[in-house]
Amino acid sequence: MFLGTYTPKLDDKGRLTLPAKFREELAGGLTVTKGQDHSLAVYPREEFAARARKAAAVSRTNPQARAFIRNLAASADEQRPDSQGRITLSAAHREYAGLVKECVVIGSVDFLEIWDAESWSRYQEETEADFSSADSDDVLGGLL
Numbered sequence: 001m002f003l004g005t006y007t008p009k010l011d012d013k014g015r016l017t018l019p020a021k022f023r024e025e026l027a028g029g030l031t032v033t034k035g036q037d038h039s040l041a042v043y044p045r046e047e048f049a050a051r052a053r054k055a056a057a058v059s060r061t062n063p064q065a066r067a068f069i070r071n072l073a074a075s076a077d078e079q080r081p082d083s084q085g086r087i088t089l090s091a092a093h094r095e096y097a098g099l100v101k102e103c104v105v106i107g108s109v110d111f112l113e114i115w116d117a118e119s120w121s122r123y124q125e126e127t128e129a130d131f132s133s134a135d136s137d138d139v140l141g142g143l144l
Contacts, residue, residue, distance in 0.1 A: 002107035007117065010101055014094060015086040018042075019105055022112065023085045032093060034075040035113050037123060040089065040097045042112040045078065052076075089114070 006019040018026060031048035035041035043051065055072055058065040075096070079087050089099065102117035115123070 001109055002112050003109070004107045006105040008103055008105060010089070010094070010099055010103055011086075014089050014091065016089055016103060016105075016114065018081055018085045018087060018112075020085065022107075023081060026081055029078060029080050030087070032077045032079060032087065032089065032114075034071055034093070034096055038097055038119060040093055040099075040114040041108075042087075042114060044111075047110055048076070 002022060002025075004019070004021070008017045008019070010016050026042070026044055029045035031043050031045060033041050033043070033048070052072065055065075055069050058069070060066050060069070075093070077090055077093065081087050093099075097114060098116040098119055099114070100116070104115045104117050104120040106113045106115065106120070
């Protein structure tokens, strides 16, 4: 599982060092794609393939489903971390997520999210009330 919050910096070549704790699981390959809320999503290769197949099975007559599938697939970039655990984020990915230097990598259970540090801080402030007041039956299906 991917858990925790980490604060790596983006270097001048657009490379980001993955948290050491996740490198082994991602060593076999990963896929970087657009995430929601202007973040990037980093999936182990097999997890991305499973999600992509599931998304492709949705009816393409639904405009939202078509848009989601197109964005997911068109922005996907398959990679292998280098020997130092770095991945290179494309210019398009950096622009989409507003990444310049200070980044936040968060574990999101079965994938990682990469955020601009200021955007992540703002997102946390904006959603704290929702997190604190979430009704476990209505919002989370009895999870808590």
